[in-house]
Amino acid sequence: xxxxxxxxxxxxxxxxxxxxxxxxxxxxxxxxxxxxxxxxxxxxxxxxxxxxxxxxxxxxxxxxxxxxxxxxxxxxxxxxxxxxxxxxxxxxxxxxxxxxxxxxxxxxxxxxxxxxxxxxxxxxxxxxxxxxxxxxxxxxxxxxxxxxxxxxxxxxxxxxxxxxxxxxxxxxxxxxxxxxxxxxxxxxxxxxxxxxxxxxxxxxxxxxxxxxxxxxxxxxxxxxxxxxxxxxxxxxxxxxxxxxxxxxxxxxxxxxxxxxxxxxxxxxxxxxxxxxxxxxxxxxxxxxxxxxxxxxxxxxxxxxxxxx
Amino acid sequence: xxxxxxxxxxxxxxxxxxxxxxxxxxxxxxxxxxxxxxxxxxxxxxxxxxxxxxxxxxxxxxxxxxxxxxxxxxxxxxxxxxxxxxxxxxxxxxxxxxxxxxxxxxxxxxxxxxxxxxxxxxxxxxxxxxxxxxxxxxxxxxxxxxxxxxxxxxxxxxxxxxxxxxxxxxxxxxxxxxxxxxxxxxxxxxxxxxxxxxxxxxxxxxxxxxxxxxxxxxxxxxxxxxxxxxxxxxxxxxxxxxxxxxxxxxxxxxxxxxxxxxxxxxxxxxxxxxxxxxxxxxxxxxxxxxxxxxxxxxxxxxxxxxxxxxxxxxxxxxxxxxxxxxxxxxxxxxxxxxxxxxxxxxxxxxxxxxxxxxxxxxxxxxxxxxxxxxxxxxxxxxxxxxxxxxxxxxxxxxxxxxxxxxxxxxxxxxxxxxxxxxxxxxxxxxxxxxxxxxxxxxxxxxxxxxxxxxxxxxxxxxxxxxxxxxxxxxxxxxxxxxxxxxxxxxxxxxxxxxxxxxxxxxxxxxxxxxxxxxxxxxxxxxxxxxxxxxxxxxxxxxxxxxxxxxxxxxxxxxxxxxxxxxxxxxxxxxxxxxxxxxxxxxxxxxxxxxxxxxxxxxxxxxxxxxxxxxxxxxxxxxxxxxxxxxxxxxxxxxxxxxxxxxxxxxxxxxxxxxxxxxxxxxx
Numbered sequence: 010x011x012x013x014x015x016x017x018x019x020x021x022x023x024x025x026x027x028x029x030x031x032x033x034x035x036x037x038x039x040x041x042x043x044x045x046x047x048x049x050x051x052x053x054x055x056x057x058x059x060x061x062x063x064x065x066x067x068x069x070x071x072x073x074x075x076x077x078x079x080x081x082x083x084x085x086x087x088x089x090x091x092x093x094x095x096x097x098x099x100x101x102x103x104x105x106x107x108x109x110x111x112x113x114x115x116x117x118x119x120x121x122x123x124x125x126x127x128x129x130x131x132x133x134x135x136x137x138x139x140x141x142x143x144x145x146x147x148x149x150x151x152x153x154x155x156x157x158x159x160x161x162x163x164x165x166x167x168x169x170x171x172x173x174x175x176x177x178x179x180x181x182x183x184x185x186x187x188x189x190x191x192x193x194x195x196x197x198x199x200x201x202x203x204x205x206x207x208x209x210x211x212x213x214x215x216x217x218x219x220x221x222x223x224x225x226x227x228x229x230x231x232x233x234x235x236x237x238x239x240x241x242x243x244x245x246x247x248x249x250x251x252x253x254x255x256x257x258x259x260x261x262x263x264x265x266x267x268x269x270x271x272x273x274x275x276x277x278x279x280x281x282x283x284x285x286x287x288x289x290x291x292x293x294x295x296x297x298x299x300x301x302x303x304x305x306x307x308x309x310x311x312x313x314x315x316x317x
Numbered sequence: 318x319x320x321x322x323x324x325x326x327x328x329x330x331x332x333x334x335x336x337x338x339x340x341x342x343x344x345x346x347x348x349x350x351x352x353x354x355x356x357x358x359x360x361x362x363x364x365x366x367x368x369x370x371x372x373x374x375x376x377x378x379x380x381x382x383x384x385x386x387x388x389x390x391x392x393x394x395x396x397x398x399x400x401x402x403x404x405x406x407x408x409x410x411x412x413x414x415x416x417x418x419x420x421x422x423x424x425x426x427x428x429x430x431x432x433x434x435x436x437x438x439x440x441x442x443x444x445x446x447x448x449x450x451x452x453x454x455x456x457x458x459x460x461x462x463x464x465x466x467x468x469x470x471x472x473x474x475x476x477x478x479x480x481x482x483x484x485x486x487x488x489x490x491x492x493x494x495x496x497x498x499x500x501x502x503x504x505x506x507x508x509x510x511x512x513x514x515x516x517x518x519x520x521x522x523x524x525x526x527x528x529x530x531x532x533x534x535x536x537x538x539x540x541x542x543x544x545x546x547x548x549x550x551x552x553x554x555x556x557x558x559x560x561x562x563x564x565x566x567x568x569x570x571x572x573x574x575x576x577x578x579x580x581x582x583x584x585x586x587x588x589x590x591x592x593x594x595x596x597x598x599x600x601x602x603x604x605x606x607x608x609x610x611x612x613x614x615x616x617x618x619x620x621x622x623x624x625x626x627x628x629x630x631x632x633x634x635x636x637x638x639x640x641x642x643x644x645x646x647x648x649x650x651x652x653x654x655x656x657x658x659x660x661x662x663x664x665x666x667x668x669x670x671x672x673x674x675x676x677x678x679x680x681x682x683x684x685x686x687x688x689x690x691x692x693x694x695x696x697x698x699x700x701x702x703x704x705x706x707x708x709x710x711x712x713x714x715x716x717x718x719x720x721x722x723x724x725x726x727x728x729x730x731x732x733x734x735x736x737x738x739x740x741x742x743x744x745x746x747x748x749x750x751x752x753x754x755x756x757x758x759x760x761x762x763x764x765x766x767x768x769x770x771x772x773x774x775x776x777x778x779x780x781x782x783x784x785x786x787x788x789x790x791x792x793x794x795x796x797x798x799x800x801x802x803x804x805x806x807x808x809x810x811x812x813x814x815x816x817x818x819x820x821x822x823x824x825x826x827x828x829x830x831x832x833x834x835x836x837x838x839x840x841x842x843x844x845x846x847x848x849x850x851x852x853x854x855x856x857x858x859x860x861x862x863x864x865x866x867x868x869x870x871x872x873x874x875x876x877x878x879x880x881x882x883x884x885x886x887x888x889x890x891x892x893x894x895x896x897x898x899x900x901x902x903x904x905x906x907x908x909x910x911x912x913x914x915x916x917x918x919x920x921x922x923x924x925x926x927x928x929x930x931x932x933x934x935x936x937x938x939x940x941x942x943x944x945x946x947x948x949x950x951x952x953x954x955x956x957x958x959x960x961x962x963x964x965x966x967x968x969x970x971x972x973x974x975x976x977x978x979x980x981x982x983x984x
Binding site: 064 | 770
C-alpha cells in the first residue's frame with residue numbers, strides 16, 4: 010500500500026510541474042483574452058532544450074556546468090520528502106522537514122553560485138536578490154512547522170501537515186497557514202508579486218536573470234527545477250487542507266490533492282493576471298510579513314493548545 | 318596517565334629543541350616530530366576512553382599551593398583531545414608551506430613552532446585536568462601562546478594592536494574565571510573540580526547563580542560569543558592563516574569545553590540557566606551571521622562566522638542544559654550530542670576555510686574580496702577546498718555541517734512534554750537558526766562567488782597560482798573529513814557518544830535507548846546525503862555522455878554588449894548592500910563620501926567599511942568618558958534646591974537599606 014502511494018507520489022511529483030506551469034500560463038492567457046499555449050508546452054520546451062548542445066560562457070568554470078544538476082538533484086530530493094498527497098511521503102522520517110528545507114537551500118546556493126560564475130553584473134544582482142529574499146522568508150517555514158508540532162505532536166513533515174486538520178487549532182490557523190505557504194511558493198518558485206517570470210528587462214529579473222547564461226540541458230534542468238518547486242509548495246498546501254485520510258480512503262485523498270494543486274495553479278495564474286509585481290525594494294517587506302504571519306501562527310497555536 | 322605525562326615531556330623538549338641555534342629547517346623538523354610523537358602518545362590514552370573504557374586517572378604530588386594534582390581524563394575531555402591534537406599538527410604542517418619563504422631568511426622560525434607545541438601542551442593540561450590550578454595553567458598557556466602566534470608580523474602596528482586587544486580580552490576573561498574559582502575554593506577548600514561539583518550540586522541559590530554567570534562570561538570571552546567578540550575580527554585578520562584557523566577552530570573551543578564541563582558538574586542546573594544559554598547563543602548566532610554579510614576582508618568574515626558557529630553549538634548546549642534541568646533524556650542527548658558534533662564539524666570546516674583564505678593570501682597578497690576574482694581557474698584545489706568548507710559552514714547537505722544542525726534542530730523540535738510556551742520558545746529558536754543558515758549561505762555565496770568565480774577584478778593584484786603540497790595536504794585532509802563526516806555521520810557520533818552518555822548518567826533513568834535512536838537517525842541523514850552526492854554525480858555523468866555535440870563557447874550575456882570589462886562585474890559590496898541597509902541598526906557601515914562637484918570633478922570618492930558596533934561603542938566610551946561626565950556636571954546647577962533634596966533622599970534610602978537587613982524591620 011505505502012509502496013503504491015510512494016509510486017503515485019513520485020509520478021505526480023514528476024509530471025505535475027509540466028502541467029502546473031501549463032495551467033498557470035493557460036489561466037493568464039484566458040484572462041487576457043488569448044487562447045494560450047497547450048498544457049504540456051513546458052514538456053516540449055524541455056525536450057527541445059535537452060536535444061541542444063550547451064553554450065558556455067568563456068568566463069565560466071566547471072562549477073557552472075555542474076550547478077544545474079546540483080539544483081535539479083537537490084530539488085528532486087526535496088520533492089521526495091515533501092508531502093503532497095497528505096499524510097505520506099516516499100522518504101519519511103523524524104525531522105525530515107530539516108532535510109527538505111536544507112536540500113532546497115543547497116539548490117539555491119548552487120543556483121546563485123552558477124549565476125556568479127559567468128561574471129555578469131546582472132546575474133550577480135539577481136543572485137544577491139535571491140539571497141536577500143531567502144533571508145526574509147526562511148524563518149516562515151520553521152515557524153509554521155513549530156505551530157504544526159504544537160498542534161499535532163508529530164515529528165515528520167508528512168505527519169505535521171497531513172494531520173494538522175485533526176487539531177483544534179486548525180480552523181483558526183488554516184487560512185493564515187495557507188497564505189504563508191502561498192507566499193513561500195511565490196518566493197521559491199519566483200512568481201508574481203515577488204518575481205515576474207515573463208519580464209524581459211535584465212535589471213528587474215531575479216530568477217530568470219540567473220538563468221541567462223544557461224543553455225541546452227542545463228537550462229532544461231533549471232527550468233524543470235523551478236516548476237518542481239512550484240509543484241512542491243502547491244502540494245504542501247494541498248496536503249495541509251486535505252480532509253481525507255490517505256490510508257483509509259486513498260482514492261478521494263489523491264483526487265482531492267490533485268484538484269487542490271490545480272486550484273493553486275489557477276490561483277497563481279489569477280494573481281499574476283490581476284496584480285503587477287511589487288517594487289523590488291518592497292519585496293523583502295512582503296516576505297518578512299509572511300514570516301511574521303507564520304510567527305503569529307506559532308503564537309496562536311501555543312495559546313490554543315494551552316487550553317485542554 | 319603515563320602516556321599523558323610522556324606527551325607533556327615530549328612537547329616541552331620539542332619546544333626547547335625548536336629554539337636551538339641550528340638551521341630553520343632543523344628547528345621546524347624538531348617541532349613537527351615532537352608534535353607527531355605527542356599526538357600519537359595522547360591518542361593511545363584517549364581512544365580507549367572514547368570507546369567506552371574507564372577514565373584515565375592519576376595523581377601527582379606537588380608543592381603548595383598546587384597540592385596534589387588530580388588528572389582524570391573522562392569521555393568529554395577525551396572527545397576534545399582526540400581532534401584538537403591532530404588538527405594542531407595539521408596546522409603546523411600547513412605553517413611549513415605558509416612560511417616556506419622564510420626558511421632561508423634570518424627570521425627565527427623555531428619560536429613559531431615552539432608555540433604550536435605549547436598550544437598542544439595547553440590541551441593536554443586543560444582537557445584531562447581535574448584540578449582548578451592545572452586548568453588555569455593550561456588556559457593561560459593557550460592564551461599567551463595564541464597571542465604570540467598572532468603577532469608573527471609584529472613590525473606592523475595594526476598587528477600589534479590586534480594582539481594586545483586579544484591579550485586584554487582574554488585576561489578580562491581570566492579575571493572572571495579566577496573570581497568564580499575563588500568563590501568555589503572558599504566553600505570547598507579544595508582545588509578539585511569534582512569537589513567544586515559536589516558543592517555546586519548541593520547549594521542551589523544566589524551564590525551558585527553568581528558562579529555560573531561569572532564562568533559563562535569568561536567562557537564567552539574565550540569563545541567569542543556576542544557581545545564579547547570584539548577582539549576576534551581583528552585578531553583573525555592580523556594573524557597568519559593557520560593561526561587564525563587554529564584559534565577559531567581548535568584553541569577557543571576550550572571555552573565550550575569548559576561550559577559543558579561546568580554544566581555536567583552542576584548536574585541539575587536551574588532551567589533559567591538553559592534559557593539564558595539558549596537566548597545568549599541565539600543572539601550570538603544571529604548577530605555573528607549578520608556581521609559576516611558585509612565584510613571586505615575574507616579572514617575577518619571567517620572570524621565573525623566563528624561567533625555565529627559557537628552560537629549554534631551553544632544553542633545545543635542550552636537545550637541540553639534545559640534537558641538536565643527538566644530530567645528529559647531526549648533533550649539532553651540531542652542538545653549535547655548536537656552541540657559537541659557541531660564543535661567537531663566546525664573545527665574541520667573552519668580550519669579548511671582559513672587555510673584556503675591563507676592560500677589566497679600567499680598567492681595574491683591580499684584577502685580584500687573587492688580586489689579579487691576568478692581564482693578558481695588559477696587555484697582549483699584551493700577553490701574546491703573553500704567551496705566544500707563554505708557548503709559545510711552553511712549547514713547544507715551533503716556535508717558535515719548539516720548533520721550537527723540536524724541534531725540541534727531535532728532538539729529544538731523535540732516534542733517532549735516541557736510545557737507549551739517552552740516549546741513555542743524553542744520553535745522560535747529554530748526559526749532563528751533557519752535565519753542564521755540563510756544569512757550564512759548568503760555571505761558564503763558572496764565570498765566564494767566574488768573571490769573565486771568570474772574574472773580577476775584588479776590588474777594590480779598578482780596573478781594567482783596553486784600552493785605547494787605542504788599547504789594542500791592539510792586542506793585535502795580537512796576536505797575528506799568534511800565529506801566523510803557528512804555522508805557517514807556515525808563516525809562523528811562515535812566520538813561524541815560517550816561524552817553524551819556522560820551527561821545522561823546524571824538523569825534518574827540514565828536515558829537508555831536514546832542514543833541508539835539518535836545514531837539511527839544520523840545514519841539515515843548520512844544515507845540521504847550520500848544519495849544526493851550520487852544523484853548529482855550520475856546526472857553530470859549521464860548528460861556529459863549523452864551530449865553528442867561538443868559544448869560551444871561564447872561571451873557572457875551582457876544585454877547585447879559583448880566587450881565587458883572585469884570591472885563591470887558585480888562587487889561584494891553591491892552584493893551585500895541591500896541586506897546591509899536593512900539591518901543597519903545592528904551592523905554599522907561607515908561611509909566616507911566626497912561627492913563630485915563641478916563639471917570636471919577630479920578627486921571624489923566613496924569609502925565604505927563594515928565596522929564592529931561593540932568595539933566602536935567600547936572605544937567611544939573610553940574616549941568620551943571624561944567628556945560625558947563633564948557634560949553631566951555642567952548640566953547640573955549647584956544651587957538647585959532639587960539636587961540637595963534628591964541627594965538627601967538617596968542618602969536616607971541607602972541608610973535605611975543598610976539598617977533594615979542588619980537590624981530587622983523597624984518597629
